[in-house]
Amino acid sequence: MFDQRARLDRVLARHPDAQVVEPLPGRPALVRRDEILVAGHDAGAAESLVRRWFDARRDEGGVARLRLRAPSKVDVCELAALLRTDGRFRALSASPNHLVLGQPMWWSGPADLPRPAAPLPAPRAAPARAAARRDVTVAILDTGLSPHPWYAETGWYREQRAEVAEVLDADLDYDLDAQAGHGTFIAGVVLAQAPAARLRAHRVIGGDGVGDELDVIRALRRIAERGRADVVNISLGCHTYDDRPSPVLARAVAALGRRTVVVACAGNAATDRPFWPAAMKPVIGVAALDGGDRAWFSNHGWWVDACAQGVDVASTFVSFDGTRPRVRGIDPDLFQGYATWSGTSFAAPVVAGRIAGRAAADGVDAVTAADRVLDPASHRVLPDLGVVVKSEKDTDGQRSMA
Template identity: 75%
Template sequence: MFDQQARVERVLERHPDAMVVEPVPGRPALIRRDEILVAGRDAAAAETAVRRWCDARHDERAVARLRLRPAAKVDVCELAARLTEGGVGGGPAAGARRRGLTVSPNHLVHGQPLWWSGPADRPRPAAPVPAPRAAAARRDVTVAILDTGLSPHPWYEDADWFREQADEVREVLDADLDGDLDAQAGHGTFVAGVVLRHAPSARLRALRVLGGDGVGDELGVIRALERLAEWGRADVVNLSLGCHTYDDRPSPLLTRAVAALGRRTVVVACAGNTAGDRPFWPAAMKPVVGVAALDGGERAWFSNHGWWVDACAEGTEVTSSFVHFDGPRPPADGADPDDFRGYATWSGTSFAAPAVAGRIAGLAAAEGIGAADAADRVLDPEANPSLPGLGVVVGSGGEHADS
């Protein structure tokens, strides 16, 4: 396992505006320093409440970002809690209206697997595997993938849906120019391949919300979800990312963005790789299908679990599409550990989630039904086995599935 503290330190070094907060000992979270997010309708009231410390206000579509002056040294977690409760009196939120505001710190989100207590696992080069063969479909189905982007790959590079977005969403493989593949570069391309192995006829819509180091933030995810809501054509959304929040509650801003997609869109998210039962968001949200990872018929040792997990699928030694990249490490035992030629093997709940998303999309396409109806069938506990703390077991579902 990679050293946990060393990983955190590398993230903080690369993201100097980030900080670790730990209001409850042993339950840390990462946030953007001196930032709070506010629902658009509450932006003016929140700005008034924090006017003594507010440096700038940036309005987005349905959310505003307030930047606080670093010299004020405001505890943004305490501030968010007080504004949410409509707190008055002492403290940074003095003067806030009694009506609670919709406020959250800007949490960092991260792709899985490489994070706190995640598996000591990097992608490994794999031999080519056959391209998924599209079966007859009764309707078009679109799966949106919010991740690190999408690089060209023989499985889909000639598809019209890829050509329409190829330049916008291309993965950044070595952002720090150190010669190594960034820690989670290729994550989105890998996830896309898992979806296609379960839903070969699906159209994919990629939105880049994570850097190649696997790190993004809540605001970026909200922006992407708002774009999807306006677009209105996503049947399934896959989020192989997430975070712990400072108060172990769902972010109200992210909750609103998920709800804005509407009931016809199914949102699937990975349960995270901290090997515990602490809620991981957005997977733990009620409208979201939270997916844990299996290793054969048992929980993968790294996978989160708990009452909030809805489903589980194979998440170890998954093989899928990947990027082309030859890093500096020398060959060992006859194999080059960082010479990737379009295929890789990887483990994590990140790769169990798109298996479930793909199964839902594949069933919707094959039978011409809505994604919500397909999800009800794939996740029906009466028709499928379940495991305690892991939810419904979603099996391979055909020759295109990962084994």
């Protein structure tokens, strides 16, 4: 286990505009200091209401970020609650700008660090199975995407913009950043379930695993406006200051439309406290299993919809050699394109990939595919964990034994 307080201190040191808030005792959240997010159509009214403390406003993608003057020392949580309930004519869609963290990174219960693994064979559609009946696109909101032999020569990878490339050592300490490679790992998990899928990377968190709500909203707006995705995988999230969904983020999810399926990890704090966006009603929240039981670190609760293997998952990774010395002849931080990792982050893309693979194979839309993958009548259901979703490998093994 890591020293959780030390990890939180490092996050705060690296992001000096972040602060821990705890309006609900024992239920902390992280927010950007002196920032309020407001739905675009509410920005004018909100600016008028906060004019006593107002410093600057920036509008983008249907959302406005209001910056408040630091000397005013405004409690952004109280202010957001006030804007939601005390608008001049109606409640406004407002929220503090919560920090979002990739999982397994969370101060109250991360899973583990990635470990080097032996090469894995690239996934291929089984020859006995019918060819994909439709193209399927999966958007991955994460740390970005590094080149890898599994997909480096595909058309969809060559179309990726340079700004979505993974940053491996942002602090220049010659070690891999805590969650660098997270997005590349998730891409491999998706492709293992849906080899024909086209992936679209959107970098919303850094290699330290930290981003914010506005970064996620921007990415969702790009997906909604510039190119529809069948499935969106979000292996990150946050607790909110009031344990309710951010109305600004909820609007961005809704803007994707009813034909897009959003899958998000349930988080790694071993709690039933709602984790967002996984706990939103339109989103499929995914917990992690260790064999047939809940992984010790996995969140759980009424708001979780599905679960999949999330311990010692093997997938694609970056290439990097850190500074740690060899131990009994083994280099513990020499990565050569493959790794094993644990967390709800890696259970979520199993579900996202299964939905994408089913949509492609059956020639149906992603919503119909999700209904089939998560059908409680034909799949095992666990209390507070939802429908058990087996990986393509496990399903193939069952077929071969039948």
